[in-house]
Amino acid sequence: MDLQLSGKKALVTGGTKGIGRAIVEGLAAEGVAVAFCARTEADVKETEQAVRAGGADVTGTAVDVGDGAAVTAWVGAAAEQLGGIDIVVANVSALAIGGEAEHWRSSFEVDMMHTVRMVDAAMPHLERSDAASIIAVSSVSGREIDFAAGPYGVMKAAIVHYIQGLAHQLAGKGIRANTVSPGNTYFDGGVWQNIEQNMPDLFAQAMALNPTGRMGTPEETAYAVVMLASPRAGRITGTNLVVDGALTRGVQL
Template sequence: MDLGLRGLKAIITGGSKGIGLAIADTLAAEGCDIAICARNPADLEAAAEKLRGRGTTVLARAVDVADAAALKGWVAEVGAEFGGLDIVVANVSALSIGADEESWNKEFQTDMMGTVRLVEAAMPFLEKSGKASIVTISSVSGREIDFAAGPYGVFKAAIIHYTQGLAFQLAGKNIRANSVSPGNTYFAGGVWDQIEKGNPELFAASLALNPTGRMATPQEIANGAVFLASPAASFITGSNLVIDGALTRGVQF
């Protein structure tokens, strides 16, 4: 299937590793120009070099999405340099699961407001696109109560609500909005890699919950996200795509 992505312009937050990098790489392989941000300059440059190997234009900038001015400025610069934006992927998470006020604030500023500000900054470009798509990365923790209940789960649930609201509000402007809720996703240097090394009991218990006997790869999550972002999904908007290998038990209507 031709996803119809060639020549489109995509911006991805948290694009230096894991799910964000897999999404950026898959979009680049489909012919998109790519802009990514992350906080670690070294990781970011390594990711940018990989993406440039796809033969497409790649812009990379060290940006903390919790910094409102920096995020909005970066989006404006990318849109101006690309001459527009078609695809926005909000991927960054603070991964804060503590019960303290600092954890709540980190999740709000990074996950929630990082998503809202990204979308708002990109909106002037998306309105002119004709093939505009917003994809937000939520989590199965936004659907079910698990060990990440608290700030992480709450704001992941809020992102799903926000995204479905966008879908309704922007349908008349031909701008689609969907969310993706990954299950546990394993990659080197990621949170589950760290948990496996630092808390093997939690890792084993979490792994045992998944009937497939394994965790997802970033590429498996990216495949779903890129399809939703693409013109091939032109009548899909307001959906929350769960990619979890049957981890969750709740029925989604």
């Protein structure tokens, strides 16, 4: 099926590893011109070169999304380079587990406010698009109490609320807004690989909660994001798409 994404223009934060990189690759494979950012310059360059090697139109920039002015400047520069913005994917998380004040601050600035600032900066361009889509990557930790209860879970829940509010506010302008909430996602260099190596008991507990007997892959979550970005999903807005292999048991009504 043609997802009708060819020629569209997208921004993706946290695009060098895990889910973010899989989103960049997934959109690029559909013919989307992608501008992505991440904090580490070396990772940005490696990802840009690797994805471009397949003929994709991607551009990476080193940006600390906890810096509001830097996010706004990057969105403006990327929009100018791309010639507009159709798709915004807010993916970065501080991954702050624990109740220290520093973790609350970093979760607010990185998880929540980077999403808000990115959307605000992109809005003038989205309003000119004929297929505008906003997608934020949340987490199942935002919809149930688990080991990440505290700043991480709270901010992930707040992102869902924010995005669903946008869906209602922007529906009349033809701008869609959705969240994707992945469950445990395993990849090289990721959080769960680190837990597997350094906290095997916690890893075993987490694995036991997965009815499928495995954790998810970045590509499985990226598929959900790419599908929601597609104009074919034109009737889907204000939803929180859970991608967790039946990990969570809460019923979405």
